[in-house]
Amino acid sequence: MLQEKYYPNKEFAKQARIKNMCEYNELMEWAKEDYEGFWDHWAREKIDWIEPYEKVLDESDAPFYKWFVGGKLNVTQQCIDRHIEVRKNKAAIIFEGDRGDRQIITYLRLYREVNRMANLLRNEFGVKKGDRVVLYMPMIPEAAYAMLACARIGAIHSVVFGGFSAEALRDRIQDAEAKVIITADGAYRKGAPYMLKPVVDQALEEGCPSVEKVLVVQRNNEDIIWIGGRDYSYNEMIESQPDTCEPEVMDSEDPLFLLYTSGSTGKPKGVQHSQAGYILWAQMTMEWVFDVKENDTYWCTADIGWITGHTYIVYGPLAAGATTVMFEGVPTYPDAGRAWKMVEELRINQFYTAPTAIRVLHKLGEHEPEKYDLSSLKVLGTVGEPIDPPAWKWYYEVVGGGKCAIVDTWWQTETGGHMISPLPGATPVKPACATFPLPGIMAEVLERDGTPVAPGEQGLLCITRPWPSMIRTIWGDPERFKKSYFGDVVKEGQPVYFSGDGAVVDEEGYITITGRVDDVINVSGHRMGTAEIESAIKKHPHVAEVAVVGRPDPIKGESIFAYIVLKDDIPDNLGEEVELTKEINEVIAREIGNIAKADAIVVVPGLPKTRSGKVMRRILRAIAKGEEIKQDISTLEDPSIVAKIQEAVRCAGC
Numbered sequence: 001m002l003q004e005k006y007y008p009n010k011e012f013a014k015q016a017r018i019k020n021m022c023e024y025n026e027l028m029e030w031a032k033e034d035y036e037g038f039w040d041h042w043a044r045e046k047i048d049w050i051e052p053y054e055k056v057l058d059e060s061d062a063p064f065y066k067w068f069v070g071g072k073l074n075v076t077q078q079c080i081d082r083h084i085e086v087r088k089n090k091a092a093i094i095f096e097g098d099r100g101d102r103q104i105i106t107y108l109r110l111y112r113e114v115n116r117m118a119n120l121l122r123n124e125f126g127v128k129k130g131d132r133v134v135l136y137m138p139m140i141p142e143a144a145y146a147m148l149a150c151a152r153i154g155a156i157h158s159v160v161f162g163g164f165s166a167e168a169l170r171d172r173i174q175d176a177e178a179k180v181i182i183t184a185d186g187a188y189r190k191g192a193p194y195m196l197k198p199v200v201d202q203a204l205e206e207g208c209p210s211v212e213k214v215l216v217v218q219r220n221n222e223d224i225i226w227i228g229g230r231d232y233s234y235n236e237m238i239e240s241q242p243d244t245c246e247p248e249v250m251d252s253e254d255p256l257f258l259l260y261t262s263g264s265t266g267k268p269k270g271v272q273h274s275q276a277g278y279i280l281w282a283q284m285t286m287e288w289v290f291d292v293k294e295n296d297t298y299w300c301t302a303d304i305g306w307i308t309g310h311t312y313i314v315y316g317p318l319a320a321g322a323t324t325v326m327f328e329g330v331p332t333y334p335d336a337g338r339a340w341k342m343v344e345e346l347r348i349n350q351f352y353t354a355p356t357a358i359r360v361l362h363k364l365g366e367h368e369p370e371k372y373d374l375s376s377l378k379v380l381g382t383v384g385e386p387i388d389p390p391a392w393k394w395y396y397e398v399v400g401g402g403k404c405a406i407v408d409t410w411w412q413t414e415t416g417g418h419m420i421s422p423l424p425g426a427t428p429v430k431p432a433c434a435t436f437p438l439p440g441i442m443a444e445v446l447e448r449d450g451t452p453v454a455p456g457e458q459g460l461l462c463i464t465r466p467w468p469s470m471i472r473t474i475w476g477d478p479e480r481f482k483k484s485y486f487g488d489v490v491k492e493g494q495p496v497y498f499s500g501d502g503a504v505v506d507e508e509g510y511i512t513i514t515g516r517v518d519d520v521i522n523v524s525g526h527r528m529g530t531a532e533i534e535s536a537i538k539k540h541p542h543v544a545e546v547a548v549v550g551r552p553d554p555i556k557g558e559s560i561f562a563y564i565v566l567k568d569d570i571p572d573n574l575g576e577e578v579e580l581t582k583e584i585n586e587v588i589a590r591e592i593g594n595i596a597k598a599d600a601i602v603v604v605p606g607l608p609k610t611r612s613g614k615v616m617r618r619i620l621r622a623i624a625k626g627e628e629i630k631q632d633i634s635t636l637e638d639p640s641i642v643a644k645i646q647e648a649v650r651c652a653g654c
C-alpha cells in the first residue's frame with residue numbers, strides 16, 4: 001500500500017527557490033553528471049572569496065577529502081561583513097530571555113560585538129590562529145559572538161553543551177588542549193537563575209594545564225568565585241575594545257570548529273569541520289530547505305551546544321543574511337503556550353525543533369496552538385530523531401494549520417548540514433519520512449558489500465560521494481576517523497561514508513530513517529554512546545558488569561535502560577536497590593551530566609553472553625521492550641540467564 005502524500009502549498013511553491021520536482025531532478029542530474037562542476041558553480045556564486053580556489057575537490061588522500069583547495073576566506077565576512085552594505089540595520093539576532101526580556105541585534109551591532117570580542121581574545125588573551133577555545137555557554141547572544149569572534153581570528157572553537165558535567169567538560173578541554181574558556185556566571189531557566197561558572201571551576205581543578213584564561217560573561221550576576229590572573233569579566237573588558245578587527249585570512253580547509261559527539265566506543269569524538277565547505281552548505285541548505293526570505297524571521301529551538309545550534313542558529317542563518325531567533329528558556333515555561341506566543345509575537349516564518357519537543361508540546365497542550373495567531377508560519381522543521389506519524393500529523397494540522405510544509409531533516413554532527421530532507425516548495429511528503437537526498441548529496445541505502453537494498457528492506461544509510469560540509473577528521477585521531485566512518489561499507493572497491501543509521505527506501509525512492517544500528521542511542525534527540533554510559537556506571541564501587549541499551553519511549557524517542565551485575569561480595573536485596581539506583585544515577589550525572597541518567601536500572605544475576613564472551617545486546621533490548629525472545633539462545637554460554645533476567649526486570653517493575 002502506498003502511503004498518503006501531502007503536496008506543497010501552491011502559493012508557497014510559486015515563490016520558493018526550488019519550485020517543483022522537475023527543478024529538483026534537474027539539479028540532481030546536474031550533480032550526478034558533473035559533480036565538481038555543480039559544486040564549483042555554487043561555491044563561486046555563494047561565497048565571498050578573499051582569494052579564489054584552484055581545485056574544487058581533491059580526492060587523492062581519501063577519505064581525507066579536500067574541498068575548494070587553495071581558496072582563502074573568512075567565515076565572518078560571509079556571515080556579517082558582506083551584509084553590512086545591504087542590510088546593516090536588519091535584525092541579525094532576536095534574543096528572547098527566559099523571563100521575556102528581548103534584545104534585537106542588528107547586523108551592524110553584531111559586527112561591532114564580534115569584532116570587540118575578537119580583539120579581546122586576540123590582543124588581551126593572545127589567542128592566535130589555530131588555538132582552541134572552549135565555550136561553555138548558555139543560550140545568550142554572547143555565545144554567538146564568541147563563536148564568531150573565534151572564527152574572525154582563526155581560532156578553533158569547541159562548544160560544550162551546558163548540560164555536561166565538570167568531568168565531561170574537563171575531558172573535552174583536555175582532548176582539545178584549549179587555551180581559553182569562555183563561559184557565563186550562569187543564566188535563567190524556568191524563571192530561576194542556574195549556574196555554569198562553578199562547573200568550569202571544578203573542571204579546571206585538575207589536569208588542564210593548557211588553559212590560560214577564563215572569560216566570564218555576567219548574565220545573571222549571581223555570586224561566583226573569581227581566580228586572579230585566570231578569570232576575567234567580559235562585561236568589564238569589552239567596552240574598551242575597538243570595534244573593528246582585521247579578519248584572519250583562512251584557508252578553505254583550516255578547521256573552523258570542533259564539536260564532540262558520542263560514538264559506539266567510550267571516548268567522545270572531536271568532529272572537525274572546515275571553513276569553506278561548511279559555510280557553503282550551511283548557507284545553501286538554509287536557502288533550499290527553509291527557503292528563508294529577506295523579510296522572514298526564523299527560529300530554531302536547539303541549543304548552541306549541538307550541531308543544530310551551530311549550523312542552524314548561528315552560521316547558516318547569518319551566512320544567508322536572515323534574522324535568527326535565539327531563546328534562552330524552554331518552550332514549556334511559563335506554560336505550554338510559550339513557544340506559540342513567541343511565534344505570534346515575533347511573527348515567526350520558519351520554526352525548527354525536535355520531535356521530542358513536538359511530543360511534549362502536543363501532550364501538554366493539544367489545542368494550545370489554536371489560541372494563538374500562527375498564520376505567519378510557512379515552514380516547520382524537525383530534526384534529531386525519527387518522528388512518529390501522530391506527532392507529525394499534529395505538527396502539520398494543528399501547528400501548521402494544514403498549510404505549512406514540514407521538513408523532516410536527516411543529518412548528523414558529522415555531515416555539518418542537512419543531507420536528506422523534503423524541499424518545502426517541491427517535495428510531496430509522506431508523514432514521518434525524510435524523503436529524498438538534497439541536490440548534490442549522494443545518499444544511498446546499501447548492504448555491507450555496497451549493493452543497494454531492495455525496496456522495503458532495511459539497509460545501511462551511506463553517503464557515497466564526499467560533500468563539502470563533511471567531517472574532515474576526528475581531532476587528534478585520524479585513524480579513528482577512518483575506522484568509524486569508512487570501515488564498514490565498501491562500494492565498488494571504495495570505502496564509503498556510513499552514517500551508523502539504518503534506513504528503508506520504498507518503491508518510489510522515499511527514504512525513511514529507522515534509527516541507529518550501532519551502539520548509539522538517541523534520547524530526546526541527544527546522541528549518547530552506550531559504552532560511554534557504561535564506563536560511567538562502572539565507576540560505582542559495587543558494579544561488576546553493566547550493559548546499557550535503549551528502550552523506545554513515547555516522549556523521548558528512546559530512554560536509557562541499564563542492566564547491572566553486582567560484585568560477588570555485594571548482597572542484592574531489593575531494599576538497597578532503590579538506593580543503588582539513585583547512586584548510579586548520581587555517578588552518571590557526575591561523569592557525563594543529567595541528560596545521560598538512566599530511566600531503568602535493574603540488578604541481574606548475569607549478562608547474556610556468547611561463549612566467546614560477547615554480550616548479546618539484542619536480547620537485552622528485547623527484554624527491555626518486554627518482547628518475547630524469538631532468537632536462538634542456545635548459543636549462549638548460559639541460556640538459562642535469559643529467564644532470570646526477565647524475572648529480575650519483572651520484579652523491578654521496569
Ligand code: WT7
Nearest residue numbers: 308383384385386408409410411412413513527
Ligand atoms: C543522529 C545524529 C542532526 C542534528 C541533530 C542530531 C538521528 C537526526 C533525524 C531525522 C531520524 C534522525 C540519526 C543521526 N537523526 N535527524 N530527521 N530522522 N533520525 O545530531 O547528535 O549528530 O545525531 O540523529 O540517528 O545519526 P547528532
